[in-house]
Structure formats: structure tokens, C-alpha cells
Amino acid sequence: MSSIADNIGSVTRRIQKATLQAGREPGSVHLLAVSKTRPPEDLREAFASGQRAFGENYLQEALEKIEALADLDGIQWHFIGPIQSNKTRQIASAFAWVHSVDRLKIARRLDEQRDPALAPLNICLQVNINEEASKSGCRIAELPELVAAIGELPNLTLRGLMAIPDPDQPEGDLRASFRKLANTLKQLKTDHPDAGPLDTLSMGMSGDLEMAIAEGATWVRVGTALFGKRPAKS
Template sequence: MSSIADNIRSVTRRIQKATKAAGRNDGSVRLLAVSKTRPPEDLREAYGAGQRDFGENYLQEALDKMAALEDLGDVDWHFIGPIQSNKTRPIAENFQWVHSVDRAKVARRLSEQRPDHLPPLNICLQVNVDEEDSKSGCNLRDLPELASTVSELPNLALRGLMAIPDPDQPEADLRTSFQALASALEALRRQPDAEGPLDTLSMGMSGDLELAIAEGSTWVRVGTALFGARAGSRNQPSGG
């Protein structure tokens, strides 16, 4: 059985190969290890193999892991799950990235509750590119208004967009979904009031990362290919 370290090396090679095939610069795509439901020992092993960015869906589980791994001082924690309004304070206080902001109320609370001694919280807006009823995310029509609101909040840094297209749809449709997100980000960059670097596309998982990279992804969210299949899942996926 492959170790987590072996899996990280394998996925890293896939990312490098896909980046080169897309004619993009080496290092322009980063690996986010989706560590939801994984014990702290798995994250520690991944850390030992050089992984520094971990994505969590469930707040209390994430906080418990942070406490167990507090000796690892250079980890960046990414919240990638649906956000309840009453859970924004601990997210604002403990994470470096949030990939799943889909409404202005949540964004305002994150900004208000971000401690002054911390740098701005890196934000990706979650877009429901396929307009699936079961998925979180704002629709493409409402995205410009939400982006404008978030860009004005003082303790947030609007970095880009995230989407979770249906991984089981035909490849052509999946490519279209990735292209739609990339086009939406480019449209935001052209807005006269655009703020922040807007340099991030969080899209692509274990089974489709090559396709996502070809269409411009800068963060691929990978869980299964690093840690193995989960026994079960709660709620919707945010990476896999």
C-alpha cells in the first residue's frame, strides 16, 4: 500500500506534468490537501512529506486538528465547506483562506470578526457554475455584485473563485464548467472597480485535476488521491 508521502509525490508529478502540458509556469498550480475526516496523524505524515496547505469542511473537526498539530507552525488552513453564519467568528480567527464564501452576510461577518493582529483573510467566492439545486454557491448573474461587496471589506483579500462542478458529468461538460469559472474571473478582473490580485481559481479534484489545470486552476483540492477513499461522506464534497 502506498504511503501518504508516496501519494503526495505522485499527485505532485501529475500537477507538474499537467502544468507543463498547459504551457504554464512551473509552480503556478498549488496542491490543497483535503483532509476532512482524516485523523491528525495523517496530516502530520503529509506535513513530513512537505505538504503545508490543508482544506477542512467541518469547523469543530478542524479546530481539534489545529490544537493537535499546533507544533507545526507553518501550516496554512483553508476552510472549504459551507459556512453557517453563526460559525464565522472561529473561521475568521483561525484560518488563512476561505474558499466557500457565497453571500454578502457571511463575508461581512468574516471581515468584522477577523482579529486586527492577523493579515486579511484570503477569500474565494464559491460559484454554482452548473446551477445545481444541491450545491452551495452564488450564481454567475449575482457574482459581480458579491465580488464588489467583498472587495470593499477591510479585513478580507478577494483572491478569486471556487467551484465544485459535478465530477460525474461528461468530460466536455466538465471542461465547459471549468471554462465558465475561468471566464467569470477574467470578467471580474475587467471590472473598473476591481480590487485585489484576483489571481486564484480553486477547481479540480483527484479525478479531474489535469482538466482543471488545462483550464486555468491555481489550487487543486485533492483528498482521495492523497489519503485514500473515505468510508463515508457528510454533506456535499468540496474536494476529493
């Protein structure tokens, strides 16, 4: 059985190869280790192997890990799950990045509840790129108004877009979904030059990261390829 260190090495090489093949700058794509349901010991092992950024979906579980791993200098926490209004205060305090903002109400609460003494909270707007009823995210048509409003919030830095395309669609359609998100970000940068860096595309997972990188991903969110399959829920 491969160790977490071996898996990190393997995924890192995949990222590097895909980045090179896409003609992109080395180091322009970052690995976000999706660590939901994983025990702190697994994250500690990953950290010892050089991984620094970890993505969590469930707030209470994440807060327990953040406390358990508080001794790891340089660890970076990303919230990537759906956000309920009553959870924003703790998310605003505990995380460096939030990839899953999908409405202005949530953005305003995060801004109001972020301690001004901390660096601004990096956020991505989650887009329901395939308009699936079962998925969170805003529609592309809603983005211009959202981007303009969020650009006025002082305790947030709008970094870009996130999406979770339907993984069961044909490969050509999946690639088109990634490209659509990338083109949407380019248009937003043109139309809203002062809204924030807009330099981030959070897209691609264990099975399709090469395709996502070819289309412009800057963060790929990988769990299974690093930690193995998650145990079945009891």
C-alpha cells in the same frame, strides 16, 4: 499499500506534468490536501512529506486538528465547506483562507470578526457553476455586486473563485464548466480592477485535476488520491 508520502509525490508529479502541458509557469498550481475526516496523524505524515496547505470542511473537526498540530510551523489552514452564520467568528480567527464564501452576509461577518492584527483573510467566492439545487454557491449573475461590495471590506482579500462542478457530467461539459469559471474570473478582473488580486481559481479534484489545470486552476483540492478513500459513515 502506498504511503501518504508516496501519494503526495505522485499527485505532485501529476500537477507538474499538467502544468507543463498547459504551457503554464512551473509552480503556478498549488496542492490543497483535503483532510476532512482524516486523523491528525495523517496530516502530520503529509506535513513531514512537504505538504503545507490543508483544506477542512467541518469546523469543529478542523479546530481540534488545528490545536493538535499547533506545533507544525508553517502549516496553512483553508476552510472549504459550507459556512453557517454562527460559525464565522471561529473561521475568521483560525484560518488563512476560506474558499466557500457564497453571500455578502457571510463576507461581512468574516470581515467584522477577523482580528485586524492578523493578515487579511484570503477568500474565494463559491460559484454554483452548474446551478445544481443540491450545491452551495452563488450564481454568476450575482458576482459583480458581490465583488464590488467585498472589495470594500478591509479585513478580507478577495483572491478569486471556487467551484465544484458536477463530476458526473460528460467530460466535455466538465471541461466547459472549468473554462466558464476561468472566463468569469477574467471578466471580473477587467470590470473590478481594484477589488482584490483576483488571481485564484480553486477547482479540480483527484479525478479531474489535469483538466482543471489545463483550464486555469491555481489550487487543486485533492483528498482521495492523497489519503485513500474515506471510511464509510457508520
